[in-house]
Amino acid sequence: MSEHALSKPSLSKEWFANCGGLDNFLAEYWQRKPLLIRQALPGFTSPLEADELAGLALEEDIESRLIIESKASPYWSLQCGPFAGEDFQNLPPSHWTLLVQAVDQWVPEVHDLLRHFDFLPQWRVDDIMLSYAADQGSVGPHFDQYDVFLLQGQGQRRWRLGQYCDENTPLLKGPELRIVDNFEQSEEWLLEPGDMLYLPPGLAHWGIAEGECMTYSIGFRAPSATELLGDLATELLSQNTATDALVYRDPSLTSAMARGVIDEPFIDEVRNLLLRQLDDKEQLAKWFARFMTTRKYPDLELDAGFQLEAELETEFDDDPEEGRPSFEELDGGTVLCRHPASRFATLAGDPANLAVDGELYPCTLAFATTLADSRHFELAALGVLDSREQALLDTLLRNGSLAPHI
Numbered sequence: 001m002s003e004h005a006l007s008k009p010s011l012s013k014e015w016f017a018n019c020g021g022l023d024n025f026l027a028e029y030w031q032r033k034p035l036l037i038r039q040a041l042p043g044f045t046s047p048l049e050a051d052e053l054a055g056l057a058l059e060e061d062i063e064s065r066l067i068i069e070s071k072a073s074p075y076w077s078l079q080c081g082p083f084a085g086e087d088f089q090n091l092p093p094s095h096w097t098l099l100v101q102a103v104d105q106w107v108p109e110v111h112d113l114l115r116h117f118d119f120l121p122q123w124r125v126d127d128i129m130l131s132y133a134a135d136q137g138s139v140g141p142h143f144d145q146y147d148v149f150l151l152q153g154q155g156q157r158r159w160r161l162g163q164y165c166d167e168n169t170p171l172l173k174g175p176e177l178r179i180v181d182n183f184e185q186s187e188e189w190l191l192e193p194g195d196m197l198y199l200p201p202g203l204a205h206w207g208i209a210e211g212e213c214m215t216y217s218i219g220f221r222a223p224s225a226t227e228l229l230g231d232l233a234t235e236l237l238s239q240n241t242a243t244d245a246l247v248y249r250d251p252s253l254t255s256a257m258a259r260g261v262i263d264e265p266f267i268d269e270v271r272n273l274l275l276r277q278l279d280d281k282e283q284l285a286k287w288f289a290r291f292m293t294t295r296k297y298p299d300l301e302l303d304a305g306f307q308l309e310a311e312l313e314t315e316f317d318d319d320p321e322e323g324r325p326s327f328e329e330l331d332g333g334t335v336l337c338r339h340p341a342s343r344f345a346t347l348a349g350d351p352a353n354l355a356v357d358g359e360l361y362p363c364t365l366a367f368a369t370t371l372a373d374s375r376h377f378e379l380a381a382l383g384v385l386d387s388r389e390q391a392l393l394d395t396l397l398r399n400g401s402l403a404p405h406i
Contacts, residue, residue, distance in 0.1 A: 010116045015040055015196075022119055031147060031200045034161060036189050040196035041116070046153035046214050047109035050132045053214070054088055056100050057081045061300055063101040067139045067177070068092070074174025076140045097137040097209075102127040102296055104340055110216070111340040115375065117149070117218060122372070123292050123345040123355075129217040133157070133209035141183035141206035143169070146222035149198050152191040155213030159197055161187040162204030169204075180204045221292070228291070235287045236277060246276055285347055286360055293343040294358035302339050302400035325404060327393045332380035335405040338371075342401040346372040354392070356401050361392050371396075376405065 015037045016025040029035045057064035064081030068091070079087075104111040110128055117125065126146065130153070131139075143165040150159070163169075163184045172179035183204055190210070191197060199205055201222060207215065251265035278284055330336075338344060346368040347353040353360040354368040367389050370382055385393070396402040 008112075008115070010118060011041060012116045012119050029198065029200070033200060034187075034203060035198040037196045037198070039194045040151065041194045044151070044153065044194040046193070046216075048103070048107060048130065048153075048214070050212065050214065053098060053100055053103075053130055053132050054083075056103065056106060057083050057098060058085065061297075062106065063297075065099045066091075067097045067099065067137075069095040069136075069138065069140070074172055074179075076172075076177055076179060078176050091134070094135040095137055097131055097133040097139055099129060099131045099139070101129050102341075103130045104128040105296075108340075113151070113216065113218070120220070121345075122375075123343055124220045126219040126221040127296055129219060131215045131217065133207075133213050133215070135209055135211050138206060138208045140172075140177060140179040141204055142178045142180060143202055143204045144178075144199070144219075145201050145224070147198070147200060147220040149196055149218040150191070150207070151196045151216040151218065152193050153214040153216050154193060156190055156192060156210040157207045157213045157215055158188065158190045158210055160185045160206040160208070161189075161199075162206070164202045165204050166202060223291070231291050232277075232287060235290075246273060248273060282349065285349070286353070289345055289347040289353065289355035290358045290360060293345050293355040295341050295343060297341070298358065300341070302341055324397055324400070326397065327385075327390045330379055330404060332378070334379045335376055336379060336397075336402045337376040337405050338374075339401050339403065344372040344401075356396060357399075361395070363389055363392060367392075371402075 013022070016022045016035075019025050019029060019035060025035065056062050058081075060082045062082070064083065066079040066081075066083065066087070068077050068079070069075060070077065104114060104127055110130070113128060114122075114125060141160070141162060160183075162180065163186070165180060170181040172181045183206060185206075189197065249269065251269045257263070257265070342357050343355075345355040346365070347355055347360065348365060351362040352365040352368045354363050354371055355361075356371075367382060367385070370377055374381075382389070393402070397404075
């Protein structure tokens with residue numbers, strides 16, 4: 001992916017022609033039912049080979065898993081990376097799968113695939129996971145709690161779709177995988193390179209390789225209520241002055257309540273107290289923007305392993321203190337590119353805020369929208385910048401969230 005990568009159009013407008021168009025897909029299919037898109041990317045060739053994917057799985061900073069199927073219960077076993085070369089040499093000839101997370105953060109050609117999915121909020125994207133499967137390899141019949149597009153990259157994979165599942169669905173005991181105990185097949189499709197299958201949350205599915213194959217999984221973030229409440233609690237604790245002002249008070253007591261029972265009036269009082277924490281919509285919006293733009297691996301430095309410099313000729317320097325230009329060094333024709341590990345979003349308000357990697361930066365709405373809606377943009381598109389916006393660009397350039405394409 002070189003110069004043409006900045007101007008290649010998205011093909012997504014063509015994907016939904018057979019289901020009534022994009023708006024109908026969003027209204028009738030998104031988070032509701034599956035959709036098979038034949039030749040979503042015609043002539044697609046996987047930018048990674050199996051041995052290159054295995055090479056990524058050797059790296060300590062990259063999340064990877066091996067899933068091996070056997071004839072004995074619990075049938076599927078899980079191993080977590082990083083792996084060593086001999087781990088792959090000792091694998092059986094069939095019935096195993098290698099999964100590598102967030103390959104879009106390490107390989108620019110994989111990251112480039114995300115431009116096809118800009119019909120959805122960019123801050124909703126989680127990552128692109130790549131799977132290589134030997135013949136008959138699979139991760140078993142399972143379900144996910146997030147939306148996913150499954151793009152066939154190499155070879156063939158047969159997808160079997162089953163029932164909709166929830167937290168009460170019986171799972172196979174034993175493996176650290178969400179293997180459905182009683183898979184009820186309803187549909188079956190064989191995918192070729194360039195074909196893509198959209199799956200909504202909760203739908204059981206089982207993909208089995210027919211020969212060697214590679215699949216690209218474009219997944220979207222779906223934080224659980226537990227994750228949201230846990231992070232919100234941390235946020236409130238960090239602002240303890242306002243939180244401490246709200247304290248528990250008894251409901252209207254009667255003598256009959258003087259016993260060791262916690263009954264409904266007490267529970268109602270606690271519920272109302274907690275709900276009052278959510279009444280400040282501005283505070284809630286700022287917390288949610290920070291939460292949803294936190295990087296997938298926040299402890300990993302932005303410069304770690306990033307390969308766009310070689311492929312996109314983009315200057316993401318390994319040393320955050322050296323080699324990164326300031327705003328004053330750039331001219332209006334400079335194209336700025338977003339780091340693939342960074343997450344951007346706009347939060348409307350007065351003032352508006354640009355959310356980047358879990359931080360909020362006050363700015364104009366137009367400035368925030370340009371940065372949040374574009375993976376790359378010309379500096380001139382921002383117009384005349386005030387000192388605050390110039391300083392913000394300096395900050396994003398210095399910390400590696402943005403870099404110039406040269």
